[in-house]
Amino acid sequence: MEYTVQKLGKLAGISTRTLRYYDEIGILKPARINSSGYRIYGQKEVDRLQQILFYRELGVSLKNIKDIILSPSFDRVEALKQHHIRLLEKKKQLETLIINVEKSIAMSEGRVKMSDQEKFEGFKQKLIDENEEKYGKEVREKYGDEVVDKSNAHLKNMSKEDYERIQTLSVQIDEALTEAFKTGDPAGSMGQKVAELHKQWISLCWGHYNKEAHAGVAQMYVDDERFTLYYDKEQPGRAEFLRDAILIYTGMSK
Amino acid sequence: MEYTVQKLGKLAGISTRTLRYYDEIGILKPARINSSGYRIYGQKEVDRLQQILFYRELGVSLKNIKDIILSPSFDRVEALKQHHIRLLEKKKQLETLIINVEKSIAMSEGRVKMSDQEKFEGFKQKLIDENEEKYGKEVREKYGDEVVDKSNAHLKNMSKEDYERIQTLSVQIDEALTEAFKTGDPAGSMGQKVAELHKQWISLCWGHYNKEAHAGVAQMYVDDERFTLYYDKEQPGRAEFLRDAILIYTGMSK
DNA sequence: GTTACACCTTTACGTAACGTCAATGTCAAC
DNA sequence: GTTGACATTGACGTTACGTAAAGGTGTAAC
Structure with missing residues (x-):
């Protein structure tokens, strides 16, 4: 299947400007340019765009995304598995935030008390995002394990x-x-x-x-x-x- | 409790620059300025900041946030209930994205096939964000009660x-x-x-x-x-x- | 008493990731 | 052959801050 800018944009839910920008910064170049100068994208580009959007969703800057996916050692499946872990973390954080808003409602109605600290629980994904920015491959390997370790913290006494x-x-x-x-x-x-x-x-x-x-x-x-x-x-x-x-x-x- | 910029920043997980910027654009002004010109925030400001961060998390622009929370008809509790709904929507979308990444892994390992369309499921929260921009009061009133009913659901059989x-x-x-x-x-x-x-x-x-x-x-x-x-x-x-x-x-x- | 250091201030330029024109070319249809 | 929806390349604008620079403040230590 081949796509023009608008078709690919609609498919992925992004603007044509974004696609042209991605071409400009060299993160996603079209498969070819047709005789009229139109950008034509193919299968490989569709899959790469999906990768880009996963990283973007996780707060990684386009500059870093470029470094990662253009790296010769880039492993698509490994990246997807990383995305999986990060997305689960993000979900947890969202759940914390949802609990926060529920408690805030209860507080407004006088049913419970909340410390100032509690009022900001679930917002601090920033810290995660900033880690994401460092997403170099070595860093990734390093932190990758750490995250696993952390989530295994209460595993101590368990096989x-x-x-x-x-x-x-x-x-x-x-x-x-x-x-x-x-x-x-x-x-x-x-x-x-x-x-x-x-x-x-x-x-x-x-x-x-x-x-x-x-x-x-x-x-x-x-x-x-x-x-x-x-x-x-x-x-x-x-x-x-x-x-x-x-x-x-x-x-x-x- | 009173806070300086750094203390409030740490509490909420944001930078001091952000707080100064919020002061500059008039979205969050300190309760008072002390004799040395320092910004001092109080309880009301803490709560307002929480509100701002909820809107921000949901992709609302600071300009719109300002219009909303400075509106004389602004209802804090009602807003929180709206956040609740939106956050649940966002969570659903995240879950879609997680399924997407799981399917993508399965596809890479040759276990299933995926259409190009499926590859972008869960990314299009944009459409939600655009709705957020319209965040009118009418919409808010429409959904408000539903949440209350739900949260009281399991109370039924209890005195x-x-x-x-x-x-x-x-x-x-x-x-x-x-x-x-x-x-x-x-x-x-x-x-x-x-x-x-x-x-x-x-x-x-x-x-x-x-x-x-x-x-x-x-x-x-x-x-x-x-x-x-x-x-x-x-x-x-x-x-x-x-x-x-x-x-x-x-x-x-x- | 001054030195260190971690705070705070304003001013101001930098930046990421696009949005938004403007001016222009292309293609299929009526 | 003109309409209208597509495409192109500039190029400037915008949001939400980051990042110095240059300087005042508060307390603790030497």
Whole structure:
């Protein structure tokens, strides 16, 4: 497939000026120029533009993006995996900010108190962005590990496999819950599958398992707003669904 | 509490230049200027800065932010509720982008195919930002109530007093935890006071009490990142402290 | 008592990543 | 053969600060 400036711009959601600018600074040159002087982009350019936008989204300057993707040692897949990690971090920060705004509302309504410090939680992604600017390859390798280390901080007493298993389970629970929620039946096979996954997750976290505690935690998913907020983010009612599924699973449903 | 430029900058994670610039364009003026010509900010300015940063995070230009917050009809709480909605939208978009990068990795490894269009899914938050620029008051009024209803959803089956008691307890636990944490001793009287308050809170939430479940929840405060994030916000280690206090309280400490 | 140092001030030029004209050429359609 | 939506290259404007430069302030230490 071949694209002119406007077509590629529409595809990627950017302006034609931006594409011309990217040509000008040499970060994304068209595959060829046709007889009338028009810029024509091909497959390779589409993929490169996607890479550029990923870096841009993460706050990397165009100058640094250029250095990175023009580097002979640039590894596309490795870069994508880095993007993945960074985007997850960004998501966490956004979640912090969402909690912040929720608390701020509660404060305005006099329901809770907030320290000045709390009022700015979730804004400081700047620090991350500034790190991003240093994104040289060596730096990347260096910080890459550090980030991993940091996120593994509370792993201390856990084997690496267990930790990874827990991470995988979290994602699986989330996905399975989304699917099961559509059925509307917490007692159904999909609902019970979620509960089963959740049991595995809890067993790993606690090192043991206990029905009553499991049921207690499930109830908390509805009662504790920090959980409710998280689970209801996409579809209101997900937290309740999860609780019901677990209560049925543990036989604690009355 | 009063702040100089640097103190406020550190608190909010922005530069002193930014604060001076905000003064210059009249979007955030200090409460007063002291005898040496220093800018001094107070409580009102802290709150306004928070508002500014919320708008900025959502891509609103400083010019528009100024028009909005200086408007006589500006409603702080209403604005916060709008931020909440926008942030949730932004989070959804981020999640789309994360799926995008995951698919891109899978594609690079030859596991799936992707259309050119799919390659740019999640980038087009631009369209949202443009809506932000129009941020009229009417729009704000339209969405406002919806959020309130949602946040009150899980209150349905609870008496008003119970609900208020739970809210009070949340705050008390938080404050008591901050105090107790300073002692460094989860087994001390202050640490055990926190655990006692937490028991009351859990009893209200669950309608019953059970030591094992209580201990399980405590363990989860450390294992589940959503909790850890919340409790460790001010001082890292608070989540662990709370867990230890409860484990001792319940006699589950080994 | 002055020296050090970490604060604060204003003034002013620099910059990144485009937006926004202006002047002009191209192509398909009616 | 003219209309209208495309494309081109300049070139200047804009936003939200960064980054000195040149100097006053406050406290602690020698």
